Amino acid sequence: xxxxxxxxxxxxYTAAHALDAAKPTIVxxxxxxxxxxxxxxxxxxxxxxGYNVLAVDLPGHGRSERAPLATIEALADWVLRLLDxxxxxxxxxxxxxxxxxxxxxCAARRPxxxxxxxxxxxxxxxxxxxxxxxxxxxxEQAAYDMETIWGHAPQVPLGGxxxxxxxxxxxxxxxxxxxxPGVLYADLKACNDYAAGLESAAKVRCPALFVLGxxxxxxxxxxxxxxxxxxxGARTVLLAPSGHSLMAxxxxxxxxxxxxxxxxxxxx
Amino acid sequence: xxxxxxPGFDTLALHAGQSPDATFGARAVPIxxxxxxxxxxxxxxxxxxxxxxxxxxxxxxxxxTVAVLEERMAALExxxxxxxxxxxxxxxxxAVATILDAGHHIVASNSLYGGSHNLLGYTLRRFxxxxxxxNPREPQNFxxxxxxxxxxxxxxxxxxxxxxxxxxxxxxxxxxxxGVPLLVDATFTTPWLMKPFxxxxxxxxxxxxxxxxxxxxxxxxxxxDSGRFDWEASGKFPQLTAPYExxxxxxxxxxxxxxxxxxxxxxxxxxxxxxxxxxxxxxHILQGIETLHLRMPRHVESTRKVVTFxxxxxxxxxxxxxxxxxxxxxxxxxxLLPRGCGAVFSFSMKGGREAGKQFIESLRVFSHLANVGDxxxxxxxxxxxxxxxxxDEDLSKAxxxxxxxxxxxxxxxxxxLLEDLDRALAAAQRGMKGA
Numbered sequence: 001x002x003x004x005x006x007x008x009x010x011x012x013y014t015a016a017h018a019l020d021a022a023k024p025t026i027v028x029x030x031x032x033x034x035x036x037x038x039x040x041x042x043x044x045x046x047x048x049x050g051y052n053v054l055a056v057d058l059p060g061h062g063r064s065e066r067a068p069l070a071t072i073e074a075l076a077d078w079v080l081r082l083l084d085x086x087x088x089x090x091x092x093x094x095x096x097x098x099x100x101x102x103x104x105x106c107a108a109r110r111p112x113x114x115x116x117x118x119x120x121x122x123x124x125x126x127x128x129x130x131x132x133x134x135x136x137x138x139x140e141q142a143a144y145d146m147e148t149i150w151g152h153a154p155q156v157p158l159g160g161x162x163x164x165x166x167x168x169x170x171x172x173x174x175x176x177x178x179x180x181p182g183v184l185y186a187d188l189k190a191c192n193d194y195a196a197g198l199e200s201a202a203k204v205r206c207p208a209l210f211v212l213g214x215x216x217x218x219x220x221x222x223x224x225x226x227x228x229x230x231x232x233g234a235r236t237v238l239l240a241p242s243g244h245s246l247m248a249x250x251x252x253x254x255x256x257x258x259x260x261x262x263x264x265x266x267x268x
Numbered sequence: 269x270x271x272x273x274x275p276g277f278d279t280l281a282l283h284a285g286q287s288p289d290a291t292f293g294a295r296a297v298p299i300x301x302x303x304x305x306x307x308x309x310x311x312x313x314x315x316x317x318x319x320x321x322x323x324x325x326x327x328x329x330x331x332x333t334v335a336v337l338e339e340r341m342a343a344l345e346x347x348x349x350x351x352x353x354x355x356x357x358x359x360x361x362x363a364v365a366t367i368l369d370a371g372h373h374i375v376a377s378n379s380l381y382g383g384s385h386n387l388l389g390y391t392l393r394r395f396x397x398x399x400x401x402x403n404p405r406e407p408q409n410f411x412x413x414x415x416x417x418x419x420x421x422x423x424x425x426x427x428x429x430x431x432x433x434x435x436x437x438x439x440x441x442x443x444x445x446x447g448v449p450l451l452v453d454a455t456f457t458t459p460w461l462m463k464p465f466x467x468x469x470x471x472x473x474x475x476x477x478x479x480x481x482x483x484x485x486x487x488x489x490x491x492x493d494s495g496r497f498d499w500e501a502s503g504k505f506p507q508l509t510a511p512y513e514x515x516x517x518x519x520x521x522x523x524x525x526x527x528x529x530x531x532x533x534x535x536x537x538x539x540x541x542x543x544x545x546x547x548x549x550x551x552h553i554l555q556g557i558e559t560l561h562l563r564m565p566r567h568v569e570s571t572r573k574v575v576t577f578x579x580x581x582x583x584x585x586x587x588x589x590x591x592x593x594x595x596x597x598x599x600x601x602x603x604l605l606p607r608g609c610g611a612v613f614s615f616s617m618k619g620g621r622e623a624g625k626q627f628i629e630s631l632r633v634f635s636h637l638a639n640v641g642d643x644x645x646x647x648x649x650x651x652x653x654x655x656x657x658x659x660d661e662d663l664s665k666a667x668x669x670x671x672x673x674x675x676x677x678x679x680x681x682x683x684x685l686l687e688d689l690d691r692a693l694a695a696a697q698r699g700m701k702g703a
Contacts, residue, residue: 158283159336160285161335164324175525178526252323
């Protein structure tokens with residue numbers, strides 16, 4: 001579904017449903033260099049199970065216009081303006097990696113607008129190696145290779161995609177090949193520069209869930225501990241076989257963790 | 269700084285697509301001979317049907333053994349994914365049927381396997397899809413044939429029967445300028461000799477019956493998508509970018525981005541046309557792929573010896589192999605196929621049809637049959653078999669002479685192959701003199 005934010009056309013996947021003011025809303029925010037379809041299975045599930053779904057293409061990604069935003073804070077403000085455009089006052093947030101930091105910052109800035117928040121594959125600080133940043137700045141293939149290889153658990157290239165017939169490395173590389181130059185660098189720099197994590201975590205007032213991959217090489221589970229400790233009542237689910245790309249590597253376990261978390265809200 | 273390292277081709281050929289069996293620890297790929305899969309509960313069933321969860325429902329759509337083959341081929345080709353089919357022809361049909369409707373048009377090389385020519389030139393025409401065949405040797409021929417309703421450009425990496433080398437970078441550029449994808453049949457090259465996606469192709473398929481299997485015991489095909497063609501940007505493929513009533517209003521591109529083509533090909537194409545691969549077949553093909561990187565160098569090495577031998581033989585008029593300087597695509601082959609030009613080629617004998625028949629019947633190691641890409645060396649004489657009803661004039665139009673012989677070089681001792689050919693050529697020569 002298309003919306004207009006800051007005068008620019010932006011896109012959010014709604015699982016082919018019109019938004020319904022009577023339903024709770026979940027916003028899905030993707031990670032660096034990716035788009036809404038990274039949450040394909042999970043966002044589709046909630047869209048067909050009683051929720052409004054807004055799986056966004058962040059600015060400069062997928063079908064959303066304009067240049068990528070430079071900071072996590074700017075991304076958070078943009079998500080809040082998208083909610084305005086969609087005429088949604090309160091929503092739950094599911095963020096992956098850069099999207100998780102964005103969700104955190106949304107909840108810190110406007111706690112009254114965030115009902116629940118799920119952080120997938122997150123760490124704070126989310127440091128990006130200088131070599132990775134340099135390669136991304138120069139739009140080198142090496143940056144896409146790092147994103148692809150470090151973005152999955154070590155065993156992934158040797159197989160066993162839960163999604164029949166698909167090769168995860170190839171899928172990630174194909175997505176990155178469609179990126180406009182500079183987008184990956186902008187995303188990585190925003191993650192690397194983000195400094196307000198613990199301060200913002202202390203402002204979160206809603207229930208929070210961390211879903212982390214035990215074999216995550218980009219944001220190892222240890223890197224989320226301080227953030228989780230700073231959010232009152234936050235719980236963590238560790239997915240044993242997964243790396244950073246939880247939604248692709250462990251789609252069912254990720255979905256089950258989210259279903260359990262959101263069912264709590266309705267007392268199911 | 270160099271990026272982190274991907275697993276090499278040889279490692280992927282052995283491992284990609286398979287996690288060791290979690291229940292029994294089986295190292296080899298288990299053969300899941302099952303039509304269907306038990307649901308955990310009603311909600312799980314509904315979620316699988318509505319594509320909210322990954323998994324298998326019915327083996328016409330997907331099967332765990334077949335999925336290993338599909339993922340392995342996607343890894344070897346550098347694609348986003350693959351779909352295994354009942355044959356190579358089924359893979360070609362699935363590609364076409366996924367993105368073309370009645371009223372659409374294909375521009376195809378005229379240097380094609382006969383079965384592909386039949387499908388495009390006759391059978392698809394019955395369903396309203398027309399094909400213009402062009403000489404692939406001049407890429408601009410593809411451009412000149414493109415119409416407003418063209419939706420696909422198609423060729424073989426190495427064409428039949430003259431081993432025309434498709435200039436994939438040039439033809440891909442022409443296709444992309446027209447907003448349509450380039451599909452290639454990569455059967456003769458396999459991913460070991462060439463990766464068409466690295467040169468700009470968008471979709472490819474194999475007759476897995478040939479070198480991928482290598483053993484000649486199973487018929488199959490594999491269709492692979494690079495995920496690089498932007499269907500949305502093209503604007504010519506509402507099959508993938510608009511809600512589809514045939515799948516609950518799904519917009520495949522919106523739903524899955526890079527996986528849109530394969531999503532529709534699997535969820536519509538396998539569901540409705542049903543040309544799926546059996547798990548036992550996938551197992552057989554996988555056994556072949558695990559040694560592809562060992563077999564292909566040997567195929568090429570022996571082929572070079574045979575080509576050299578024939579090129580110098582007095583009974584041979586010409587040999588069509590792109591590694592020879594005399595081949596029109598020699599320079600292109602050096603650029604696109606540095607590892608070799610495969611193991612299937614044709615040569616023309618002196619003496620016409622009778623000499624050809626005499627030659628074939630005198631061979632002892634080569635098997636006379638209609639297949640290629642086997643571990644065993646194969647031979648066929650088109651003028652006395654597949655094309656025997658044709659006049660010499662019609663043969664010429666098809667790029668074949670009365671003396672054309674097609675060889676597929678296998679993995680036997682090369683010296684034995686040369687000896688076999690030498691003896692048979694001598695027999696043909698004696699037949700000519702005696703006539």
